[in-house]
Amino acid sequence: MTDTLAKGRGVLWTREHRVTTTGILLVITLVAFENMGVATAMPTMVADLDGTALYSWPFTSFLVASVVATVLSGRLGDARGPKLGLLTGPLLFLAGLVVAGTAVNMPLLLLGRVLQGFGSGLVLVAVSLLIGLVYTDRERPVIYAANAAAWVLPGVLGPSIAGLVTERFGWRWVFLGLIPLVGIAVALLLSVVRRMEPHVPGETERRAGVPSAVVVAIGVAALTWAAQHPSPLALVYGAAGAVALVLSLRRLLPPGTLTLRAGLPTVVGARALLSGAFFGMEAFLPLTLSSVHGYSPATAGLPLTVTALGWSAASMLQGRYPDWSREVLLRIGFALVAVGVATFVLVAQPWSPGWLAFACTAIGGAGMGLAMPSVSLLLLRYSPVAERGFTMSASQLGDWVGSALTVGFGGVLLTAFGSAERPSAAMAVVGASMAGVALAGWLATRRWPERG
Numbered sequence: 001m002t003d004t005l006a007k008g009r010g011v012l013w014t015r016e017h018r019v020t021t022t023g024i025l026l027v028i029t030l031v032a033f034e035n036m037g038v039a040t041a042m043p044t045m046v047a048d049l050d051g052t053a054l055y056s057w058p059f060t061s062f063l064v065a066s067v068v069a070t071v072l073s074g075r076l077g078d079a080r081g082p083k084l085g086l087l088t089g090p091l092l093f094l095a096g097l098v099v100a101g102t103a104v105n106m107p108l109l110l111l112g113r114v115l116q117g118f119g120s121g122l123v124l125v126a127v128s129l130l131i132g133l134v135y136t137d138r139e140r141p142v143i144y145a146a147n148a149a150a151w152v153l154p155g156v157l158g159p160s161i162a163g164l165v166t167e168r169f170g171w172r173w174v175f176l177g178l179i180p181l182v183g184i185a186v187a188l189l190l191s192v193v194r195r196m197e198p199h200v201p202g203e204t205e206r207r208a209g210v211p212s213a214v215v216v217a218i219g220v221a222a223l224t225w226a227a228q229h230p231s232p233l234a235l236v237y238g239a240a241g242a243v244a245l246v247l248s249l250r251r252l253l254p255p256g257t258l259t260l261r262a263g264l265p266t267v268v269g270a271r272a273l274l275s276g277a278f279f280g281m282e283a284f285l286p287l288t289l290s291s292v293h294g295y296s297p298a299t300a301g302l303p304l305t306v307t308a309l310g311w312s313a314a315s316m317l318q319g320r321y322p323d324w325s326r327e328v329l330l331r332i333g334f335a336l337v338a339v340g341v342a343t344f345v346l347v348a349q350p351w352s353p354g355w356l357a358f359a360c361t362a363i364g365g366a367g368m369g370l371a372m373p374s375v376s377l378l379l380l381r382y383s384p385v386a387e388r389g390f391t392m393s394a395s396q397l398g399d400w401v402g403s404a405l406t407v408g409f410g411g412v413l414l415t416a417f418g419s420a421e422r423p424s425a426a427m428a429v430v431g432a433s434m435a436g437v438a439l440a441g442w443l444a445t446r447r448w449p450e451r452g
Contacts, residue, residue, distance in 0.1 A: 011139050011142055012139075012142055012143060012146060017134065017135070017139075019188055019191055019192060020130070020134050020192050021143065021146070022188055023185055023188030023189045023191075023192055024127050024130065024131070024143070024147070025146055025147070025150045026181065026184065026185040026188065027090060027123055027127060027185045027189070028124075028127065028147055028150040028151060029150045029153070029154055030093075030178055030181055030182055030185060031093070031120045031123070031124065032150060032151045032153075032154040032155065032158070033154040033158045033161075033162075033178070034093075034097075034116060034120075034175075034178065035120075035154075035158075036154050036155050036158030036159055036162070037154070037158040037159060037161065037162030037165075037174055038058070038059075038162070038174065039059075039159065039162075040158075040159040040160075040162040040163045040166065040174075041162050041163070041165075041166045041171040041174045042055065042058060042059075043055075044166050044171045045058075045109065045171040045172075046058070046106070048171065049103065049104075049105055049106050049109060050105075050106070051105075051106035051109070054106050054110075056224075056225060057106075057110055058109060058110060058113045059113075059224075060221045060224065060225065061110045061113045061114050061117065062113045062114070062116060062117035062120075063117065063217065063220060063221060063224065063400070064114075064117070064214075064217040064218065064220075064221055065113075065114045065115075065116075065117030065118040065121065065217075066117040066118070066120055066121040066400075067121065067213055067216055067217035067220060067397065067400060068118070068121065068210060068213045068214055068217055069089075069117065069118040069119070069120070069121025069122045070121040070122075070124070070125055070213070070393045070396045070397060071209050071210060071212075071213035071216075071252060071393050071397070072121075072122070072210055072213070073085045073089070073121060073122040073123075073124075073125035073126055073389070073393060074125050074389035074390045074391075074392055074393025074394070075209065075389060075390065075393075076389065077125060077126060077129045077388070077389025077392070077393075078386060078387055078388065078389035078390055079389075081129070081196070082125075082126035082127075082129040082130050082133070082389075083126075083193045083196060084122075084126075085122040085123055085125060085126025085129075086123060086126045086127070086130065086189045086192070086193055087186070087189060087190065087193060088119075088122055089119045089120065089121070089122030089123025089124075089126060090119060090123055090182055090185055090186045090189060091119070091186060092115050092116075092118050092119030092122065093115070093116050093119030093120055093123065093182060094119070094179060094182045094183070094186070095115050095119075096111075096112045096113065096114070096115030096116030096117075096118075096119060097112070097116065097175045097176065097178055097179055097182065098112075098175075098176075098179065099111050099112035099115060100112025100113060100116065100175045101172045101173070101174075101175030101176035101179075102172070102176075112175070121396075124396065125389065125392050125393050125396060128376070128388075128392040129388055129389055129392060130192070131143055131144075131376075131380075132380045132388055133196070134192075137322075137377070137380075137381070138322040138323075139322070140322075140376070140377050140380070141318055141319045141320075141321075141322045141373060141377065142319045142320075142322070144315065144319065144372075144373035144376050144377065145315045145316045145318065145319030145373060146319075147373075148311060148312055148315035148316075148369060148372065148373065149312050149315070149316075152308040152311050152312050153308070153312075155304070155307075155308050156305050156308045162174050165177060209251050209252050212248040212249075212251045212252050213248075213252060213397075215244050215247070215248040216244070216245055216248045216249060216252060216397065216401065218241070218244060219240075219241040219242065219243075219244035219245040219248070219401075219404075220241070220245070220400055220401060220404040221241070222237045222238065222240060222241030222244070223237075223238055223241040223242065223245075223404040223405060223407070223408035224404055224407070224408065225237060226238030226241065226408050226411055226412070234411065234412075235412060238408045238411070238412055241404075241408070242405065242408070245401055245404075245405070246258075249397070249401065252393075252394060252397055253265075253268060253394045253397070253398065254268055254390075254391065254394060257269050257394070257398070260440075260444040262447045262448060263382055263448070264379070264382040264383055264391065266444050266445060266447075266448075267375055267378045267379050267382055267395075268379070268391070268394050268395050268398050269398065269441075269444065270330060270334075270371070270375055270441055270444065270445060271372070271375045271395050271398045271399050271402070272398030272399065272401060272402030273334075273402060273437050273438065273440060273441035273444075274333070274334070274337060274368060274371050274372065274375070274402070274438075274441060275398070275399045275400075275402040275403045276402030276403060276405055276406040276434070276437050277337055277338070277341055277406065277434045277435070277437040277438040277441070278337050278340070278341065278364050278367075278368055278434075278438075279402075279403040279406070279407065280403065280406025280407055280409070280410055280430065280433075280434045280437070281340075281341045281344045281360075281364065281430070281431060281434045282304065282307065282361070282364075283403075283407045283410065284410050284414075284427055284430055285300075285303060285304070285344065285347070285357060285360070285361070286300040286301055286304070287300075287427075288344075288347060288348050288357075288424075288427050289303070289347070289354055289357055292347075292348060292349075292350055292354075292424055292427075293350075293354035295354060302358075303357040303358050303360065303361040304361065306358050306361045306362050306365065307361040307362070307364065307365035307368075308365065309362070309365070310361065310362040310363070310364070310365030310366040310369060311365040311366070311368050311369040312369065313366065313369065314365070314366040314367070314368075314369025314370045315369035315370070315372070315373055316369075317369075317370075318369070318370055318373055318374065319373070326374040326377045326378050326381075327374075327378070327445065327448050329370045329371065329374040330370075330371050330374040330375065330378065330445050331442055331445045331446065332367070332370055332371075333367040333368065333369075333370040333371025333372075333374065334367065334371060334438050334439075334441040334442035334445060335367070335438075335442055336363050336364065336366050336367025336370070337364050337367035337368060337371070337438045337441075338367075338435050338438035338439050338442060339363050339364075339367075340359075340360050340361065340362075340363035340364025340365070340367060341360070341364060341431055341434040341435045341438055342431065342432075342435040343356055343359055343360040343363065344357075344360050344427070344430075344431035344434070344435075345427075345428050345431035345432055345435070347360055347431075348424050348427035348428045348430075348431060349424060349428065350424060375395065376395075379391050379392065379395055406433075406434060406437065409430075409433065410426075410427075410430045413426040413429050413430055413433075414426045414427075414430075
């Protein structure tokens with residue numbers, strides 16, 4: 001057992017893998033940092049550019065571009081392999097940093113955010129395909145554990161670093177300061193691409209699906225806006241967005257995903273359910289702590305740090321034991337997320353101690369740390385090799401759509417049953433609903449087809 005653990009920890013840094021591993025982790029860290037850090041600097045930058053009325057658009061433009069690029073990258077990956085996405089994605093992201101960092105008005109800032117979103121969507125799917133090509137099935141739990149840390153650590157440190165940079169050097173350096181690191185990532189990935197074998201496309205009938213992706217992106221944006229602006233008008237936008245999503249997703253997901261058919265559809269659906277349940281709860285946790293328990297903005301965000309720690313620890317644990325059943329780990333992850341989200345129902349009550357939020361996020365974060373790497377591994381196992389790009393892009397779409405639907409649903413409940421000042425009743429319903437989503441995922445992952 002000791003030899004297995006030691007080998008697992010070192011497999012990413014062998015001569016064969018060290019350049020690939022460094023490039024992957026650097027790209028993920030930079031994309032994650034930009035996602036987390038921009039939110040901190042946004043009030044300053046929109047005020048400086050006289051764009052307060054357009055405050056949400058830098059986030060929305062990034063999201064819409066990411067959704068479209070994710071679908072496109074999946075189709076390109078199946079047709080040509082991940083090379084194009086690995087190089088074009090970081091270069092577009094780099095161009096977006098330059099444009100946003102030098103923007104003199106809001107249209108230029110939005111253009112920069114579109115380029116960043118498109119670049120991140122391209123490269124993240126390409127990285128998933130690269131992992132499937134380069135790492136063996138026993139090595140993948142380790143790289144996915146490292147990926148989790150690359151996502152989670154910027155979530156903990158990113159806002160603080162971005163705030164410090166904004167105060168000391170100005171908001172532009174939140175973008176411009178990353179340019180040298182992106183350049184290094186491009187150089188590393190270029191080295192990886194040069195060593196890759198030519199891609200031989202397999203047989204697939206999947207079409208590009210870009211128009212459907214645009215509709216999905218608009219639907220996600222409408223739901224996100226509705227969640228951020230609870231009002232009767234938001235109900236209309238949210239409902240329209242949900243209808244657009246359901247009508248368009250059928251072309252972008254494996255058949256049977258919406259009904260959680262056993263096998264690959266269940267795996268893709270599992271990611272959507274995990275993200276919907278957990279991030280739907282997490283989005284309203286700071287509001288609940290500040291409004292119900294009187295926490296300051298700084299202390300209301302502390303449980304999210306515990307999320308990062310629980311997620312990273314559980315992900316590292318699963319990476320040390322590559323022989324553990326991924327189907328079983330996924331079910332355990334769903335169970336932990338259900339318990340964590342159910343605890344949120346108690347946190348939302350005035351008579352409950354606020355410190356329960358830390359247990360809520362620790363348990364839920366651990367569940368995500370076990371489940372998310374398992375989803376990624378099962379996607380590669382169940383997906384036909386010729387359609388891995390389609391599968392990876394579908395999984396990423398499920399992540400975004402699941403989160404948008406549940407956060408939008410929470411916003412609707414906040415409008416219907418409570419208010420931002422007194423959210424207890426609405427948040428209790430949100431917590432119970434999200435726990436139900438996690439329980440549905442747990443039930444769906446009880447059955448699996450036989451693999452040959």
